[in-house]
Amino acid sequence: MSFPVSEIEEKLGYVFKDKELLKRAFVHSSYGRAKKIPDNERLEYLGDAVLQLVVTEWQYHRDGANEGSMTKFRQKLVCEETLLAEVEELGLEKYLLYTGRRGVNVAEKAFSSIFETVVAVIYLDGGYEPVKAFILERMSDRDDKNYKGELQEFLQKCGEDYPVYELEKQGKDNAPSFIAKVSALSKTAIGEGKNKKTAEQLAAKNLLEKLKK
Numbered sequence: 001m002s003f004p005v006s007e008i009e010e011k012l013g014y015v016f017k018d019k020e021l022l023k024r025a026f027v028h029s030s031y032g033r034a035k036k037i038p039d040n041e042r043l044e045y046l047g048d049a050v051l052q053l054v055v056t057e058w059q060y061h062r063d064g065a066n067e068g069s070m071t072k073f074r075q076k077l078v079c080e081e082t083l084l085a086e087v088e089e090l091g092l093e094k095y096l097l098y099t100g101r102r103g104v105n106v107a108e109k110a111f112s113s114i115f116e117t118v119v120a121v122i123y124l125d126g127g128y129e130p131v132k133a134f135i136l137e138r139m140s141d142r143d144d145k146n147y148k149g150e151l152q153e154f155l156q157k158c159g160e161d162y163p164v165y166e167l168e169k170q171g172k173d174n175a176p177s178f179i180a181k182v183s184a185l186s187k188t189a190i191g192e193g194k195n196k197k198t199a200e201q202l203a204a205k206n207l208l209e210k211l212k213k
Contacts, residue, residue: 004095011090012118014134016125025117028110031097040117047116050123051078054135077139084112086138089195092118147204154208155184163207165200182207 003023009015016022025040032039055077059070076082087093093111123131151163163184171177180191180199187210191202 008092008095011092012122012134013137014122014126014130016121018125021121021125025121026092026095026097026114028096028098030099034099040113043117043120044113046123047118047120048078050131051116051119051135054132055139057132058136058140080109080112083115084108085195087111087114090138147201147208151182151184151204151208154211158185160185163204165203167196167199185211187211 003026005016005019005022008022024038025043027035027037027039029039029041031037052074055074056070059065059074065073088111092114096110096114098110119131119135122134155161155163163182166181166183168179168181169176170179178193178196178199180193180196180203182189182191182200182203184207187207189203189207189210191199191204191206193199193202
C-alpha cells in the first residue's frame with residue numbers, strides 16, 4: 001500500500017515538492033530500525049526549534065505581556081497535550097508508521113511528535129513563511145483565557161443559570177469546521193473554529209463582550 005501523500009497534503013494545506021520528505025515525518029524510530037530507513041527523530045528536534053521560534057515571534061508582536069507570562073503561555077502552546085490535540089484534530093495519528101507494541105504513553109508521545117516533524121518538513125521543503133503560516137493557522141486561536149469559565153462566573157454573579165450552547169459541524173470530514181452558538185440573558189453570540197472547543201470558546205468570548213457593554 002502506497003503512502004497517502006496527497007491525502008495528508010490536503011489536511012495540512014500544503015503541497016510538498018519533496019514527497020519522500022513528507023513520508024519521513026511519519027517514520028517512527030521502531031519502523032525505521034525494522035525497515036533500515038531514516039526515521040523522524042532528527043526532524044522532531046528541528047521541528048521543536050522552529051515551532052518555538054514561530055510561537056515566540058508571534059507572542060512578541062501580539063501583545064505587551066511580560067517575559068514570564070509569555071514563557072508560560074508558550075509552554076502551554078508547545079506542550080505534549082496541545083500538540084497531541086492538534087495531531088488528532090488534523091487526523092494525522094493514523095498515518096504513523098510504527099512497529100511493535102503500542103503502550104499508551106509511548107503512543108501519545110509518538111503521536112504528539114508528529115506535529116513537530118510535520119513542522120520540520122514544511123520548513124525544509126518550503127522555508128520559513130509557509131511553516132509560519134501553518135503553525136499560526138493552528139495555534140493562533142488557542143488563547144490562554146478560559147472564556148467559557150469566565151462567562152459562567154459572570155452569569156452566576158448575575159444570578160443566572162448556565163449558558164446554553166448549540167454546535168453545528170460543517171465542511172468535509174477530513175477538514176471540518178464547527179460553529180457554536182451560545183445564549184444567555186436574552187443575548188446570543190456565535191464562534192467558529194476548527195474544533196468544538198475553539199468554537200465554543202470564541203462564542204463565549206463574543207457573548208461576554210456583548211454582556212459587558
